[in-house]
Amino acid sequence: MKNKKIITQVLVLLCIIITASSCGNKPEELAMKENRKEEISVIELSPEQAKIIDLKLGKVEMKDLSGAIKVNGMLDVPPQNLVSISAPLGGFVKSTELLQGMKVTKGQVIVVMQHTDYIQIQQEYLETKSQLEYLDLEYKRQQELSKENVNSQKTLQQARSQYESMLAKNSGLKSKLMLVGINSEKLTSQSIQNSISITTPISGYVTHVNVNIGAYVNPTDVMFKIVDTEHLHAELTVFEKDIPKIKLGQKVRFTLANETEERIATVFLIGREISEDRTVRIHCHLDKEDMELLPGMYLKAYVEAGTKSLPALPDQAIVNFEGKDYIFVAGKEVNHYKMLEVTKGISELGFTEVTLGNELSSQTMIVIKGAYDLLAKLKNSDDEG
Numbered sequence: 001m002k003n004k005k006i007i008t009q010v011l012v013l014l015c016i017i018i019t020a021s022s023c024g025n026k027p028e029e030l031a032m033k034e035n036r037k038e039e040i041s042v043i044e045l046s047p048e049q050a051k052i053i054d055l056k057l058g059k060v061e062m063k064d065l066s067g068a069i070k071v072n073g074m075l076d077v078p079p080q081n082l083v084s085i086s087a088p089l090g091g092f093v094k095s096t097e098l099l100q101g102m103k104v105t106k107g108q109v110i111v112v113m114q115h116t117d118y119i120q121i122q123q124e125y126l127e128t129k130s131q132l133e134y135l136d137l138e139y140k141r142q143q144e145l146s147k148e149n150v151n152s153q154k155t156l157q158q159a160r161s162q163y164e165s166m167l168a169k170n171s172g173l174k175s176k177l178m179l180v181g182i183n184s185e186k187l188t189s190q191s192i193q194n195s196i197s198i199t200t201p202i203s204g205y206v207t208h209v210n211v212n213i214g215a216y217v218n219p220t221d222v223m224f225k226i227v228d229t230e231h232l233h234a235e236l237t238v239f240e241k242d243i244p245k246i247k248l249g250q251k252v253r254f255t256l257a258n259e260t261e262e263r264i265a266t267v268f269l270i271g272r273e274i275s276e277d278r279t280v281r282i283h284c285h286l287d288k289e290d291m292e293l294l295p296g297m298y299l300k301a302y303v304e305a306g307t308k309s310l311p312a313l314p315d316q317a318i319v320n321f322e323g324k325d326y327i328f329v330a331g332k333e334v335n336h337y338k339m340l341e342v343t344k345g346i347s348e349l350g351f352t353e354v355t356l357g358n359e360l361s362s363q364t365m366i367v368i369k370g371a372y373d374l375l376a377k378l379k380n381s382d383d384e385g
Contacts (some may be wrong), residue, residue, distance in 0.1 A: 254301035
C-alpha cells in the first residue's frame with residue numbers, strides 16, 4: 001500500500017514537470033514566429049540591384065487634393081431636344097425613308113400618311129365654310145331688319161345662333177386641318193388630298209423607327225424618335241449623404257465606358273427630391289459639346305468638392321498585396337527595406353493620400369520608385385521560405 005502511494009506521487013510530479021516544460025516553450029515559439037514575420041516583411045537589396053530597378057527614395061509630401069465624390073450617371077438630353085413623332089389622326093404609312101441613325105433637319109418630310117378620314121375632314125370643312133358664308137349674310141340681313149322693326153327678336157336670335165354654331169364647327173375643322181398639316185386657306189374642292197406629310201419639328205438623329213410602309217398607326221402610337229445631340233448633359237446619381245458637398249458651379253470629371261479620355265462638366269441643377277434608393281439627380285452641362293456622344297451612354301464621374309492639403313505619396317509608391325495596401329520604408333540598416341501597411345484616401349493627379357501610422361513620420365524615407373520590384377522580390381523570398 002505504501003509503495004502504491006509513492007508511485008502515485010512520482011507520477012503526479014512527472015506530469016507537473018512535463019506541463020511546466022511545455023508551457024515554458026510557448027513564449028519562445030511565439031517569439032520565433034514574430035521574428036519570422038518580421039524577417040518576411042524586410043528585404044535586402046545590393047547596390048547593384050537597387051541600380052537595376054532604379055530605386056528612389058522620398059518623403060511624404062503635403063499635396064492639395066480635391067475631396068472628389070465618386071458617382072455614376074448617364075448622358076441625356078433636355079425634353080425639348082427629344083421628339084416622339086406620331087400621326088395626330090392616325091392613318092396608314094404611305095411612304096418613309098427614315099432609318100435609325102439618319103440625320104434629319106427641321107421641317108424635313110419624314111413620313112407620308114393616307115386615310116379616308118383626311119378626305120372627309122376637308123370635305124366637311126369646305127361645306128361648313130360655304131354654309132358659314134350664307135349664315136353670315138343671313139345674320140347681317142336680320143340685323144338690318146331688326147333695326148327697322150320688320151322682323152321679330154326671335155328670328156334675329158335664331159340667325160345669330162345658327163351663324164355662331166357653324167362658326168364654331170368651321171373653326172374646329174380648321175384646327176384639325178392645321179394639326180395634320182393641311183393649309184385651310186388654300187384648300188378648294190379641286191385640291192382635296194388623300195394623304196398628308198408629317199415633318200420633323202427639330203434637327204437631329206433618328207433613334208427609333210417603329211413603322212413600315214402599309215402599317216396602320218393610331219394617334220397614340222410613336223412612329224419615330226428624333227434626338228438633337230447638340231446639347232447633351234450629364235445626369236448624375238448622388239447618394240443622399242453626399243448632397244451637402246455638392247454646390248452649383250462645381251466641376252465634374254467623367255469618363256465613358258471603355259474610354260480613358262476624361263471630359264469636364266459643370267453642376268447646373270441639383271434635384272430637390274430623394275428617390276426610394278436615397279439618391280438625388282444632379283444635372284450637369286458639358287463644358288465642350290461633342291456630336292459623337294449619344295444619349296443613354298453610361299459614365300463614371302468625380303465631383304470636385306473643394307481641395308485640402310493632405311499627406312500624399314506618388315501612386316507608384318503604394319502596392320497592393322492580398323487585398324491590403326503597403327509601402328516600403330528604408331530600414332535602419334543600409335539597403336534594407338521594410339514593408340508597412342497603410343490606409344489610402346483621395347487619389348488625384350498621380351498622388352494618393354496616405355494615413356501615417358505610428359511607425360511613420362514626415363521624415364521617414366519611403367521607396368517612391370521601385371516598390372513593385374521590391375514586392376515581387378519579397379514574394380519570391382517568401383515562396384522560397
